[in-house]
Amino acid sequence: MIDDKKVLFSGMQATGNLTLGNYLGALKNWLTLSDEYECFYSVVDLHSITVRQDPAELRSRARKLLTLYIAAGLDPKKNCIYYQSHVSAHAELSWILNCFTYMGELNRMTQFKDKSAKHADNINAGLFTYPVLMAADILLYQADVVPVGKDQLQHLEITRDIAQRFNAIYGDVFTIPEPYLGKSGAKIMSLQDPTKKMSKSDENVNASIYLMDDKDTIIRKFKRAVTDSDGCVAYNDTQIGIHNLIDIYSACTGKTPEEIVKEFDGKGYGDFKLAVGESVADILMPLQERFHQLEKDKAYIDGIIKENAEKAGYFANKTLRKVQKKVGFPERIR
Numbered sequence: 001m002i003d004d005k006k007v008l009f010s011g012m013q014a015t016g017n018l019t020l021g022n023y024l025g026a027l028k029n030w031l032t033l034s035d036e037y038e039c040f041y042s043v044v045d046l047h048s049i050t051v052r053q054d055p056a057e058l059r060s061r062a063r064k065l066l067t068l069y070i071a072a073g074l075d076p077k078k079n080c081i082y083y084q085s086h087v088s089a090h091a092e093l094s095w096i097l098n099c100f101t102y103m104g105e106l107n108r109m110t111q112f113k114d115k116s117a118k119h120a121d122n123i124n125a126g127l128f129t130y131p132v133l134m135a136a137d138i139l140l141y142q143a144d145v146v147p148v149g150k151d152q153l154q155h156l157e158i159t160r161d162i163a164q165r166f167n168a169i170y171g172d173v174f175t176i177p178e179p180y181l182g183k184s185g186a187k188i189m190s191l192q193d194p195t196k197k198m199s200k201s202d203e204n205v206n207a208s209i210y211l212m213d214d215k216d217t218i219i220r221k222f223k224r225a226v227t228d229s230d231g232c233v234a235y236n237d238t239q240i241g242i243h244n245l246i247d248i249y250s251a252c253t254g255k256t257p258e259e260i261v262k263e264f265d266g267k268g269y270g271d272f273k274l275a276v277g278e279s280v281a282d283i284l285m286p287l288q289e290r291f292h293q294l295e296k297d298k299a300y301i302d303g304i305i306k307e308n309a310e311k312a313g314y315f316a317n318k319t320l321r322k323v324q325k326k327v328g329f330p331e332r333i334r
């Protein structure tokens with residue numbers, strides 16, 4: 001609890017181009033949570049180097065992501081928006097928690113298995129202990145809730161296990177976090193293969209709407225979206241392409257799937273796809289405008305970065321000092 005509010009932590013990696021899926025599935029949800037919770041939203045750059053990165057590109061993407069958090073509407077005075085690498089407590093707690101995590105537990109992580117298959121030439125120890133760093137992120141702020149996608153649930157589970165193990169030995173040090181799964185409608189699928197999630201690492205650029213796509217590109221991608229030969233806009237489990245488009249349109253306009261089906265009764269996919277594309281452009285164009293405006297204001301963003309790193313550091317160090325004391329490190333001499 002901070003000032004009588006429950007604490008929320010979440011983070012995103014600044015790798016790849018953010019997609020409409022990231023926005024509707026995560027960022028937009030974050031906005032609705034920021035009144036209810038004391039929120040920490042991190043750009044988790046320490047996690048990013050588990051895979052080789054071009055340094056200049058990583059730096060530039062990280063800044064863009066942080067700016068995008070603000071452009072999406074997160075007030076940086078109310079929400080602590082910061083770079084993970086600016087708060088050294090993340091790395092320090094991560095080391096300590098490594099000593100309370102078993103090889104066997106980490107070996108079971110499906111993301112580790114997937115990523116080591118994908119990057120077979122660079123299966124580094126950081127990739128293996130990635131979930132421990134994630135546990136440190138969450139536990140440092142005594143987070144009550146963590147909004148995550150389904151793919152991160154296993155990491156949240158191990159976070160809880162580590163925290164409970166630590167608490168069982170040393171007393172109540174860590175808050176045990178709960179996952180916060182957003183509304184189910186917000187899971188956005190690929191436009192080219194609606195059985196797959198829309199992903200920023202998809203090689204087919206037509207599969208994803210990137211947040212910085214211009215209007216023509218957006219409309220064109222929706223025109224090409226894979227659907228079916230039924231030819232009527234209906235919301236069911238067999239017309240999965242149309243299902244996805246309805247979800248997107250619903251998330252962008254606030255209309256329910258039933259209302260949408262009614263709206264397009266008797267109309268073809270062409271009309272529907274155009275409407276979906278326009279609804280997405282109506283959301284993304286203002287977002288892009290705010291982003292470019294903010295990006296120009298270097299001093300303002302720099303100020304946010306500094307202020308929030310200090311704020312995050314204050315809370316993180318409180319927990320870190322407690323943990324250091326519990327495990328038996330000598331007290332600091334002032």
Ligand code: TRP
Binds near residue numbers: 009147
């Ligand atoms: N691993 C998360 C992802 O790739 C990002 C992340 C890092 C995170 N630390 C976190 C998410 C802590 C939630 C809480 O999506």
